[in-house]
Each structure stands twice: as C-alpha cells, then as structure tokens.
Amino acid sequence: MKPFERLFNRLDNKKIDKTPNLNIVMLFAAKEIGVPYSKYCLDYKLLVEGNIVCAEKYGLDCVTTMSDSMREVSGLGGKVLYPDDDVPYNEEFLIKGRNDLNKLHPIQPCDSERMTDSIKAIEAYKQRLCDDYPIIGWVEGCMAEAADLYGVNNLLVDLIDEPDFILDLMEVCLEQEILFAKEQIKAGADIIGVGDAIASVAGPNLYRQLALPFEIKLLKAIKDMGAKTKLHICGNITPFLELIPSDYCDIIDIDWMVPLERAVELHGNKSCICGNYDPVAILLMSDENKVREAAAHCAEIGGDRYISSAGCEVPKYTPQRNLQVINELLLCSTP
Numbered sequence: 160m161k162p163f164e165r166l167f168n169r170l171d172n173k174k175i176d177k178t179p180n181l182n183i184v185m186l187f188a189a190k191e192i193g194v195p196y197s198k199y200c201l202d203y204k205l206l207v208e209g210n211i212v213c214a215e216k217y218g219l220d221c222v223t224t225m226s227d228s229m230r231e232v233s234g235l236g237g238k239v240l241y242p243d244d245d246v247p248y249n250e251e252f253l254i255k256g257r258n259d260l261n262k263l264h265p266i267q268p269c270d271s272e273r274m275t276d277s278i279k280a281i282e283a284y285k286q287r288l289c290d291d292y293p294i295i296g297w298v299e300g301c302m303a304e305a306a307d308l309y310g311v312n313n314l315l316v317d318l319i320d321e322p323d324f325i326l327d328l329m330e331v332c333l334e335q336e337i338l339f340a341k342e343q344i345k346a347g348a349d350i351i352g353v354g355d356a357i358a359s360v361a362g363p364n365l366y367r368q369l370a371l372p373f374e375i376k377l378l379k380a381i382k383d384m385g386a387k388t389k390l391h392i393c394g395n396i397t398p399f400l401e402l403i404p405s406d407y408c409d410i411i412d413i414d415w416m417v418p419l420e421r422a423v424e425l426h427g428n429k430s431c432i433c434g435n436y437d438p439v440a441i442l443l444m445s446d447e448n449k450v451r452e453a454a455a456h457c458a459e460i461g462g463d464r465y466i467s468s469a470g471c472e473v474p475k476y477t478p479q480r481n482l483q484v485i486n487e488l489l490l491c492s493t494p
Contacts, residue, residue: 161291161292165220166293169464169466180219181221181467181468182469184217184473185225186472187475188210188212188213189209191209191213192212196243197242200226204283206224207287210222217485217486218485218486222284223294223297224294228356230273230276231271231304231336231339232249232308233271235266235335237307238251252308253308254308263331265331265335267342268339278343281294281296281343281348282347285347293350295350295389296348297343298336298354299354301329301333301355301373301374301377302355302357302361302369303358304332305329326369337377337380340380340381349387350409351386352388353390353391354393355374355392358374358392359396362399367399371402375407392414393471396417397418400422405426408429410431411433414434414470415436416470422435423462432465434469434470435470436450436453438472439474442477443477447478447480447481447484451484454485454488467489
C-alpha cells in the first residue's frame with residue numbers, strides 16, 4: 160500500500176496495512192541532506208529533497224512544505240533574518256500598533272518569493288512522486304500569524320487591552336491565509352496544515368472568543384476548496400481541549416504534555432488523532448527501547464483512527480536509529 164492510500168484510508172476509516180507515520184521533519188531533514196537551514200528554508204528544491212530522503216529512509220507517510228512561520232510575514236513586507244542553523248525570525252515586527260494596519264494588505268502568493276517557493280515545492284513533489292505520497296501544504300493560523308506580525312508579547316497584552324485591534328489584525332491574516340491555502344491546493348496539496356501555536360498560551364476564554372472562530376473560518380475554507388485539514392497547536396491545550404474544532408479537522412496534532420486518552424475520547428470519533436510521544440525526552444534523549452515503548456503505547460491508546468507522530472517537530476539531532484525503530488514497530492504491528 161502506498162503512503163497516499165494508507166493515510167487517506169485511515170482518514171476515511173478504511174482498512175490499512177500499517178499505522179501512518181506523520182513525524183514532522185524540518186531541521187532534522189536539512190541536517191539529513193547536509194545543508195544549512197537557511198538554504199533549506201529559501202530553496203524549495205532542498206526542502207523537497209530533504210522530505211523525500213526522510214520519507215523513504217524512515218518510513219514517513221507524507222511530504223510537506225513545512226520549514227518556518229515566516230513565509231507570509233516575508234510576503235507582507237516583513238524583514239526576516241535567516242540564520243544558518245536555526246529557524247528564521249523577524250528582524251523587527253512589521254506591525255507596531257493599530258496605525259500600521261493601514262499598510263497591511265493581503266497579497267497574491269505569486270507576488271511573494273517565499274510563498275511562491277512553497278507552491279513550487281508542491282509542484283515538484285507532484286512531478287517526482289506522482290500520487291505515491293500525500294502532500295501537506297502549510298499556513299499559519301490567524302492568531303499565530305498576528306503574533307508573527309506584531310510580536311507574541313504585544314499580542315498577549317492587546318488580547319486584553321485592545322481586543323478590537325487584534326480582531327482587525329486577525330481578519331487581515333485570515334484573508335491572507337485563505338489566499339495562500341488556495342494556491343497550494345491548486346498546485347496539488349492534498350492536506351493543508353494550520354499551525355496556530357500561540358493559541359496554546361491564550362487560555363480557554365481567549366481561545367474560545369478569539370482564536371477558535373478564526374480557526375473554524377480558515378479550516379472550513381480549506382475544506383470547501385477540496386483539501387483535508389490538519390490542526391497543529393504546539394503546547395499544552397489541555398485546558399481547552401474540548402473546544403478544539405474537530406468538526407472541521409481531519410487530523411488533530413496533540414503535543415506531548417496533553418493527555419492522549421482525553422484527546423481520543425473527545426475527538427476520536429470525528430478526527431484522526433496524531434501524536435504524542437515526547438520529541439525531546441523520548442526521540443532525542445532516549446534509547447531505542449524506550450522509543451519503541453512510547454510509540455507503541457501511543458498507538459494502543461489511539462486505536463483505529465490513530466496516526467503516529469511525536470508531539471511536535473523531530474529535533475535536529477535525533478538519533479537516526481530512533482526514527483528507524485518507529486518505522487519497524489509500525490511495520491510489524493496491527494494497525
């Protein structure tokens with residue numbers, strides 16, 4: 160069974176030959192092919208090569224456009240720095256207050272070098288892999304994008320002090336993310352991941368009032384355009400786990416500190432649950448026996464809608480053997 164059929168059969172609750180493996184490789188993939196991370200982020204050909212090498216070598220069941228959160232920021236005019244061995248970051252925030260909203264206008268992704276780079280990656284995957292692997296495109300969630308443009312600390316303060324300003328900022332972000340998702344789907348992305356990391360620190364009330372309505376709008380728009388959806392919120396979402404919009408999510412990523420049993424109980428009848436062995440304590444720091452035990456434990460809890468993955472990105476210096484062990488486990492286990 161090819162990875163595309165395997166993953167989509169799991170999403171459709173059909174028979175599969177093994178549990179899909181959707182571990183996220185970014186810094187690890189760049190290291191695997193021996194290139195600085197700055198080049199990996201800026202050159203779609205390297206991103207594609209890194210993903211394909213990892214998928215084939217470690218039994219991953221997807222390829223992705225994931226590298227960093229700065230693609231939309233760069234397209235909107237932000238100044239981004241690209242260190243060789245770390246993720247890109249803002250040189251300064253594009254938005255410094257409400258008055259700057261007037262200069263923030265969504266653009267067509269074809270007018271952005273870095274958003275176009277993602278689209279080229281998807282086209283390259285389609286050419287090289289045909290339909291053997293599902294292609295996961297990526298956009299920022301609206302609250303996460305607002306934080307990328309305005310700064311995390313500024314955002315958290317103004318969620319309380321100036322919520323109307325933040326809502327206006329997130330409306331612009333929503334329009335931009337829908338445009339970006341649309342072009343990735345047109346290029347051939349089968350699934351669009353939505354990364355809304357900052358939402359995990361907003362707390363239940365602010366998540367319900369501000370982050371959630373925008374997540375629903377964005378996820379619904381993606382589904383209406385014909386793609387599957389994957390929601391990824393880094394961090395501890397336990398306090399508002401029941402609010403996660405599983406009606407609009409085909410896959411929900413669960414970070415390592417969130418009780419997997421509870422996630423399955425709340426959302427496993429609507430969405431596939433993906434996660435959540437600890438990427439650092441298990442993948443990076445443990446020996447292969449503990450890795451095998453942790454991955455098997457998660458698969459047992461996850462049941463027949465489960466997708467294997469660490470709670471977040473595979474760390475750069477993860478031992479290769481630890482990823483091989485997970486693939487071996489999934490190959491010999493009943494899905």
